[in-house]
Amino acid sequence: GSVSDMLSRPKPWSKLTQKGREPFIRMQLWLNGELGQGVLPVQGQQQGPVLHSVTSLQDPLQQGCVSSESTPKTSASCSPAPESPMSSSESVKSLTELVQQPCPPIEASKEGKPPEPSDPPASDSQPTTPLPLSGHSALSIQELVAMSPELDTYGITKRVKEVLTDNNLGQRLFGETILGLTQGSVSDLLARPKPWHKLSLKGREPFVRMQLWLNDPNNVEKLMDMKRMEKKAYMKRRHSSVSDSQPCEPPSVGTEYSQGASPQPQHQLKKPRVVLAPEEKEALKRAYQQKPYPSPKTIEDLATQLNLKTSTVINWFHNYRSRIRRELFIEEIQAGSQGQAGASDSPSARSGRAAPSSEGDSCDGVEATEGPGSADTEEPKSQGEAEREEVPRPAEQTEPPPSGTPGPDDARDDDHEGGPVEGPGPLPSPATATAAPAAPEDAATSAAAAPGEGPAARSSAPPPSNSSSSSSAPRRPSSLQSLFGLPEAAGARDSRDNPLRKKKAANLNSIIHRLEKAASREEPIEWEF
DNA sequence: TTGCAGTCAATATC
DNA sequence: GATATTGACTGCAA
Numbered sequence: 001g002s003v004s005d006m007l008s009r010p011k012p013w014s015k016l017t018q019k020g021r022e023p024f025i026r027m028q029l030w031l032n033g034e035l036g037q038g039v040l041p042v043q044g045q046q047q048g049p050v051l052h053s054v055t056s057l058q059d060p061l062q063q064g065c066v067s068s069e070s071t072p073k074t075s076a077s078c079s080p081a082p083e084s085p086m087s088s089s090e091s092v093k094s095l096t097e098l099v100q101q102p103c104p105p106i107e108a109s110k111e112g113k114p115p116e117p118s119d120p121p122a123s124d125s126q127p128t129t130p131l132p133l134s135g136h137s138a139l140s141i142q143e144l145v146a147m148s149p150e151l152d153t154y155g156i157t158k159r160v161k162e163v164l165t166d167n168n169l170g171q172r173l174f175g176e177t178i179l180g181l182t183q184g185s186v187s188d189l190l191a192r193p194k195p196w197h198k199l200s201l202k203g204r205e206p207f208v209r210m211q212l213w214l215n216d217p218n219n220v221e222k223l224m225d226m227k228r229m230e231k232k233a234y235m236k237r238r239h240s241s242v243s244d245s246q247p248c249e250p251p252s253v254g255t256e257y258s259q260g261a262s263p264q265p266q267h268q269l270k271k272p273r274v275v276l277a278p279e280e281k282e283a284l285k286r287a288y289q290q291k292p293y294p295s296p297k298t299i300e301d302l303a304t305q306l307n308l309k310t311s312t313v314i315n316w317f318h319n320y321r322s323r324i325r326r327e328l329f330i331e332e333i334q335a336g337s338q339g340q341a342g343a344s345d346s347p348s349a350r351s352g353r354a355a356p357s358s359e360g361d362s363c364d365g366v367e368a369t370e371g372p373g374s375a376d377t378e379e380p381k382s383q384g385e386a387e388r389e390e391v392p393r394p395a396e397q398t399e400p401p402p403s404g405t406p407g408p409d410d411a412r413d414d415d416h417e418g419g420p421v422e423g424p425g426p427l428p429s430p431a432t433a434t435a436a437p438a439a440p441e442d443a444a445t446s447a448a449a450a451p452g453e454g455p456a457a458r459s460s461a462p463p464p465s466n467s468s469s470s471s472s473a474p475r476r477p478s479s480l481q482s483l484f485g486l487p488e489a490a491g492a493r494d495s496r497d498n499p500l501r502k503k504k505a506a507n508l509n510s511i512i513h514r515l516e517k518a519a520s521r522e523e524p525i526e527w528e529f
Numbered sequence: 530t531t532g533c534a535g536t537c538a539a540t541a542t543c
Numbered sequence: 544g545a546t547a548t549t550g551a552c553t554g555c556a557a
Contacts, residue, residue: 203534
């Protein structure tokens, strides 16, 4: 409990008593690998211990050791520089410099063959995950991450994208070689980087790796070499398989399967990927608009109505929530850059242009369509998707309770009280649902059940007409605005704003949900919106 | 138990 | 062929 508390709500150093500082010193030492068994007598070390490992880290990096010289696996070539005692602040500072060091022009040099990205997770004593490109030992990426200053994730990804495209390097290669991630993850990461402060330690790792890679003067050259080698290997394989007449390509799955004889295990076990039909997605989205946090009952109902597995529905909600959140992050960065306000985030914000990952569908089609700044960056491609998504805006339905009532339950239907969800059959019309905020379940599931239904009708339908409705309608935008620091300007009603508003509203629901949870805990909490 | 972050990997799209 | 999307999974924290 203490640990949890300390990790989530650390006090500033200056406010800590001598005793209170102790755990932090221990943590710092532990991060540096200097605290082995936890038996360190810390008393009186307020000055902060020496962080040798950090100092040893930077040298390899600065010396271009990030990726070892040609003979890969020999970490020897990059032996860390001699340690020099350094105070923690000094260490951190130099690390900061290291990681933030501007990225030098990319050019080529010679190759270092990266160790396979699939480094096994390390154990405690042998600090973990070596930097992919590096042969150098001493440093674990975790250490670097832990000590790393705030990085401009957006800027980093932007630069990485530039370098990759400029040099015609693929995400797959980059991901597998440098980050130890798959192509899809890389794509996602590059398109939708989260702000540094929203990232967990693990989530920061790829960014630190990218930064290090950017700082490596030979980065491109090394990747190029990798590429060449891959190609060679590929050709080789090809040739050999051709000459063997029996290509090693996977046998047609279909035939394999039909053979009852020896059903091949590996393949068999693979579950086919579920692909949700557009109507199903629409229905789920509608349900989400109603309830971002549906109760198990609602989920089940949804699953039944859509003929999906409940786990699929659950997963869908998880993914959707989390992706919506991410969309918001980017928008914060894009939109908030000037309005310091919401921007909260990393300095990254500055670069106004965003490479908005156009995915129309992915997150509600929510992206980009905001009015002011982004009009020009708009991607027509997603239009269609976004368009069809005139779903009711979540906020309209799940508006935050005007007063501190139990209202927030709006965002989550814990109890399913309202619940005449039943009947997979003809469901209550969406309009009904909307009009009856009191029966959230109903709303959610009915939303699912009426995919084709004109959402417009609903969106235009009077919002939960409670007393505040009339005033709240116009008011809502502004509250959102203050929450997110995003301009909701004039055209608020303009349909073009819909996606953005929906997204914001959805997030608002989520916040409400969390607030609600927090409220029940009665602990002081710092909220970050 | 629930929600989330991070990721994989199949599939869709460019 | 490269990149984007997205359902599923793992591990962790509350």
